Amino acid sequence: MxxxxxxxxxxxxxxxxxxxxxxxxxxxxxxxxxxxxxxxxxxxxxxxxxxxxxxxxxxxxxxxTAMSADALQSMPQELRAERAPPYPVPHDEGARLRMVGRTGLLDTTADPAFDRITWLAGLITGTPISVISLLTAKRVWFKSALGTDLTETPREQAFCNHVILGEDMMMVEDARADTRFSANPLVTGSPHIRFYAGCPLRGPDGHALGSLCVIDRTPRRLDAAQKEGLRALADIAEDEIRLYMAEHGRR
Missing domain, CATH: 1.10.1660.10 (Multidrug-efflux Transporter Regulator; Chain: A; Domain 2)
Structure with missing residues (x-):
């Protein structure tokens, strides 16, 4: 003592x-x-x-914060926080991006464990599109995606920029009526997003890595059971991220 x-x-x-x-x-x-x-x-x-x-x-x-200059220099540019990004960022964006890199998940091949989660998310919510995403400084990369041929989108277009700012689910019933998204190319053009609901996915240290989200081309809302189901699947996705890191020696 x-x-x-x-x-x-x-x-x-x-x-x-x-x-x-x-x-x-x-x-x-x-x-x-x-x-x-x-x-x-x-x-x-x-x-x-x-x-x-x-x-x-x-x-x-x-x-x-004891990261050497050499380590910072070797870090990919997309995992370095931008000084004046054209999108909202968490106050801990630098540490968040480092955690994204530490997962080792970026640009990995399809994984049935994550694909089952997006399939269940679409089934529970009745939405045609469901995605598990990770956010770098430049792009939103899809670890798993159902109902879309897209594999990534530019970071500045990401709805989940707003998801990772919060602690709980974000739901947008009609993106055309929301000033944050009404002019977004993903709303005005393909895939013509109208409805969006997303839960933040956090790494072992608590930083938000990305989101589990569901999307529809028509305005709608989720009922209480669907919301709880999506939250539960987000928890499972976080468990899968931790399991992947453990199995691949990532810390």
Whole structure:
């Protein structure tokens, strides 16, 4: 057990989970996952709230950002965050892109495990198109796609740019009536997206990698059971990503 002097404690303030998330440049939910996994040392107050020392947060920040210049130089351009991208990005976009690269999934061949998920997503929701996607800085690549011949789209056209900003499903009942998407080439032209629902897919460290989404060419909505089914399939897709990483020695 480490005994801190009164003066050292004053110099090392106690932080809340939200404070730690802000300092680390991650979402509160990601900070909570790091705390639960033991990556960030913390303790519980009598009221059940998590607290941690600023020094522990700074140490973790230094560890997470200790990537050598050589490693950064060798990273593919599409896995480097752009300075002024023409699309919305999470505040942790750089770390998110590195996690996408670490999965080892980009440009891999078709996998029945992921194809079963998109098939079930279409079956549960009754939509003609379903996709599991990963977002790089340049494109949205489809690990699995049902009902479309597309294998990727430009990042700036991606509906899932907005999905990865949130914690839960995003649903667009009619893209023509949504100012975020009404002028999107995927709406005004093929495949003529009208309805879209997508759940974020997160990697082992909590960063959003892409989405599981379903698409229709006519306006509609999902009922409660369909929403829960899509969320459950997104959880399964995340499990498959972790399994793939473990089987291929990715960390």
């Amino acid at each position: 480490v005994i801190h002097s009164v003066s050292s404690l004053k110099d090392d303030p106690t932080l809340t989970t939200r404070d730690a998330a802000r300092l680390l440049g991650i979402s509160v939910s990601t900070a909570q996952k790091w705390i639960e996994s033991g990556a960030l040392e913390s303790w519980k107050t009598p009221g059940g709230h998590r607290r941690m020392r600023q020094s522990a947060v700074i140490a973790l920040l230094e560890e997470r």
